Amino acid sequence: MNSCGLFSEDVGSFFRSPVREIFKKVDLNSIYSFAGGYPSAETFPLEEIRQTISEVIDKYGAKAFQYGATQGVMELREAVAERYGVPVERVQITSSSQQGIDVCTRVLVDPGDVILTSSPSYLGALQSFRSYRADIRGVRHHNDLEAYRLAYEEELSRIREEGKKVKFLYMIPDFQNPSGESLTLQERRMLVALAREHGFLIVEDSPYRELRYEGEHIPTMYSLAPDHVIHLGSFSKIFAPGFRLGWAIAHPEILDKIYVCKQSLDLCPPILDQYVAAEFLRSGRLDENLKKSIDLYRGKRDLLLDQLGKHMPAGVTWTHPEGGLFLFLTMPEGFDAVKFYDEALEAGVAYVAGEFFHPDGSGKNTMRMNFSFMSGQRIIEGVELLAKLLSRLPSCAE
Amino acid sequence: MNSCGLFSEDVGSFFRSPVREIFKKVDLNSIYSFAGGYPSAETFPLEEIRQTISEVIDKYGAKAFQYGATQGVMELREAVAERYGVPVERVQITSSSQQGIDVCTRVLVDPGDVILTSSPSYLGALQSFRSYRADIRGVRHHNDLEAYRLAYEEELSRIREEGKKVKFLYMIPDFQNPSGESLTLQERRMLVALAREHGFLIVEDSPYRELRYEGEHIPTMYSLAPDHVIHLGSFSKIFAPGFRLGWAIAHPEILDKIYVCKQSLDLCPPILDQYVAAEFLRSGRLDENLKKSIDLYRGKRDLLLDQLGKHMPAGVTWTHPEGGLFLFLTMPEGFDAVKFYDEALEAGVAYVAGEFFHPDGSGKNTMRMNFSFMSGQRIIEGVELLAKLLSRLPSCAE
8 A cells, every 4th residue: 555645634743642552552450550531430330320221221212222413312411501501502412522622623723723722731632733733822821810811912912923813722721631720710701801802712621620629619711701612521520431422512603513513523422321421410310429529539639649748859849739630740850751751651650741731842841640540559659659760860869 | 703714614615414404303203204314213122232231331340431442442343353354453443434434534635635436425425525625526327337437437537637636435335325226246346446546545335234135245345455445334224323333444554544533533432332332243142133123124125115116106216225224216307306305394204305415416306215214104104195295296297
């Protein structure tokens, strides 16, 4: 086969997810894995799911296995609409929130168009954006609101001078992947105001929002500007990722394009899975289970923070997330988390190098650590091992 | 919201599936529907599925609800590889064969590239091709092999003169959608030879292949040229469409691009659904059930052919499919199936106008009829009603 000229131009911009590549090679249970964004297997309510599937088969019969509407089954759209207080006409069920990200990019972005993101930002989103040959501009967070606003204004000026068009700002306002940090209400308001002023949309990716371990919920960006924000949600972290179900909430004109695109992408989301998710939501089982997950993850987060404090060499700092699945480590300047990765994996511990989350390839001395997947005992052993390896490095030695 | 300049250029080429739009507006069970490609609800083995889900939960536990490999779970890849006699390295599980079509187009086609198809061809494929702004060239079937070859050669010459590039030929060789007809072995060999000679790929879409009601299986195009053909399969017609599972079989270099693309599309196919399909295949339950479906559909096909013969006015002709879910009707010249559609639906009978399946918008006097979905009694009543309506038209009156 001669592959010269075979593939589309987009393929030249594809890049492999380093996270998914790790999982191809390594059995996650054979190492200390801080790498993935996997929920804990303990949080999947197997017996309740078995029971609910049986109820769905009794209730819906063959309908649970037939083709369904592209927008998603009405029972699930209604359950999502009710839970999040939005009109059902604004709800599209997606086959995972990753699909939500991808479809938004497909219907909004032409090659060369600008997508603004935080820096760092979610790897799977960057992967999708690049695959459409978008021009990704990452903006770093500043604790000072005015400095943060100015950083965006400066990037927007540069983009304007280059004659380019910003299509949307991609944000994970709650317990961000990878940093674990959240945007304050003032920051959300500031970004929404920028979007209105400069005429771009916001894609608000919100898979971790309901996993809050302390503090008060902050309004979604969607609630601040329902016609300027596409809100993406997911059942992966609050129910089970294997179902591959999420949702998009948006202005009907945008949602209509997402809907028509989804027709040719995959016709409709998986049907039985949707009915099961709808029953789980409506029966209250999802909330019961979520409460347990939150308690479990709060304990794991506290344990990881505690262990990092006990074992990490001086010069290593980390974020203190109020929710979600991740925290973000910063090592001393000169440390290279990509280079160090093979040694760590060889020793039996995995993380994701922070560089992959930075659109400009910076952040070499950072790494993302997940605390949801492993048991407490393995978190303890994993941190000890990682800290020992880091302590041996000249750049991290005290 | 000001939508001027909001959407990507691709969106300008989106078109709505007339089939899916029908289903949005009409309850399929309230009319005589020859419209969709829905399997009969009778063919879904509800109790066996319930039982298999329970076995999968026992066997795999939390793994059935966790994230999984982008290529699909190994158990299902192996079961597909074994069933179709291909190496497992060549098997990618897709979230429906519609996704297979879409991803092939994404990784192979740039705007303006040519995709060759039969004319008529599958609407969902045309929808996907158009959404990537492909230049679709439909070639009509000729019963004479040499005339058929020449029709392709002529189109290829035109394309060469225009300085355009053919990326692939899209074909449904078995019981084609919409015509119900199959390519002979000689035709398959001729098309494969053309692909080799002119350096394009073939995307062989094969959702109906196992639904053969008479005659002998003809080798797949993939088996004739495994390095030049991407073979797409689906569980939708042999198991249940609600699972949204299919597969792509291809040269590893092509499969690798499909794999990386799928990472950013939706990470992985639904997990529980994959384990259930794998168990169904391996346990022999799928084949047992398929045998029943084939008997059921053979009866429905025979019934529809019989009823058409009894009731249709002179001047109406139709295909005699040896398998699949559809046959194709041709009405006298001057008949317009799109215009007639509202009247038919008003009277309570639905079909899909053949025009939608023709890349060049021809075929106005044709329609597709499905025979899998309705019961025998409703097929009888539906044909009577449709024939009565058609007989009233001047163009169809005897």
